[in-house]
Amino acid sequence: MEKGRDKKDESVWPKQLKAYVAKSSKHDQEDHYMETWRNHKKHFFILTSAGKPVYTRYGDESRLSDFFGIMIALSSFVEDSHAGDKLRFARAGRLSAVFLPRGALLYVAISRCREAVPVLARQLDYFHRLIVSTVSSRVYDILTRQPSYDVRNVLGGTSNTFRSLMCRLSYQPEAAFQAFSTLPLAPSHRDRIRDLLTGMKKESSSLVAAVILAEHKVVAVAQSREGITPEDLFTIVNFVNSSTSLRNSESSWTPLCLPDYRHDAFLHAFVSFYTPVVSITILTKDQRDVVALQEVGMRIKQEMSEGSPSLLDEVEKMHSTPLTPPTSVPGATHALHFMVLRDNQVVLSSFPQQLDSQKKVKKLLRRYQHIASVGRRFESVAGPVGLPKGGSRRPDMLWRVTSEFATLVHSTSTSEIEVFCTFPPTTSASDATLTAYAIEKWVKEHEDTLLTKKIATFY
Structure with missing residues (x-):
């Protein structure tokens, strides 16, 4: 299993995490009147049902109080106008806004990254889990009794934990696939x-x-x-x-x-x-x-x-030890990258030269998430999700081709193993299918080493 490993890929995740946490603080003093703040592609917010700010990914939440007020007003308007219905998501062109109410807290994602609504909702759920892991769900009881309570008082010192979570949501697939x-x-x-x-x-x-x-x-x-x-x-x-x-x-x-x-x-x-x-x-x-x-x-x-x-x-x-490149897997020479899910665990290959930047890695993982959401892997908060343009589907296979890459998602009939593969756009569907079967076979042969x-x- 050591043969053919790519040393350049060594410890890519920890390095990305440390770099992300180190540089993200430079945005702490931004507010919504600044062009730099508005140019960020994805924002996350946490606020109370009374509109009090709790967290923002970019900027200082105390300087965004009127923006937080607009978000809670939108949510309250829908609830009041539609007999208690909750605002789940809204779209305007490429912009998607997803709302996830949890007790007395409201979690909001605003994104221009073309991520599916279920994907963004799952990311928001991990912010909810982070809050609960830090202060337990009793914080919701406190807010129910005291809506004006400032939750930030009990979240002091958690900025690195939030940044770490944000980095993992961007560059690691575990959270998105519950693995x-x-x-x-x-x-x-x-x-x-x-x-x-x-x-x-x-x-x-x-x-x-x-x-x-x-x-x-x-x-x-x-x-x-x-x-x-x-x-x-x-x-x-x-x-x-x-x-x-x-x-x-x-x-x-x-x-x-x-x-x-x-x-x-x-x-x-x-x-x-x-x-x-x-x-x-x-x-x-x-x-x-x-x-x-x-x-x-x-x-x-x-x-x-x-x-x-x-x-x-x-x-x-x-x-x-660096991650395994696809070329070292017998029969998988066509693949540029693969990810395998088995027993709630993730097996990743190394990333090729075509995906040598953090931006490209993030884009690839978002692609896997989006195609998986089409396959109904994610519980949708928005109802059925349409098939992507340029794609085809059969019960155990999803195939998507663009000018940049071709992507195939293969799952066994019992969904015990799922294989996500990325190929050059000229790869045929038949070659991609054979490659997916080869990767599945390789994982099963080495699962005692690769998996717990x-x-x-x-x-």
């Missing part, structure tokens, strides 16, 4: 790490989950019988990797709410970075477990450090 990325690892190594995680059940009967990450990629997971959803796992990944304080301390305990597990209460999260890349997160319901589980976390670090090479060495080696095939349980 997570797994670090490729020899099955024997992953099994040993999984055994270390499940062994901690002797220390506590209140464990919810334990996750070992290599930056944003999952190495191993153990969980209680209730389980955690891919969206909650995404919440953990974003939380751990966006916090500078967690990275700079040897270990930390912090409250964290998982919206799907229990949206109205906090769990106690122990986070420790074993190396600058590898971290462990342990979640428990019982604060009395803190000392014992912290000791377990340090013991796991020691056991993963033993031997030559150690388990930590193996994890870091695979983390630094077993999520261990504590009890």
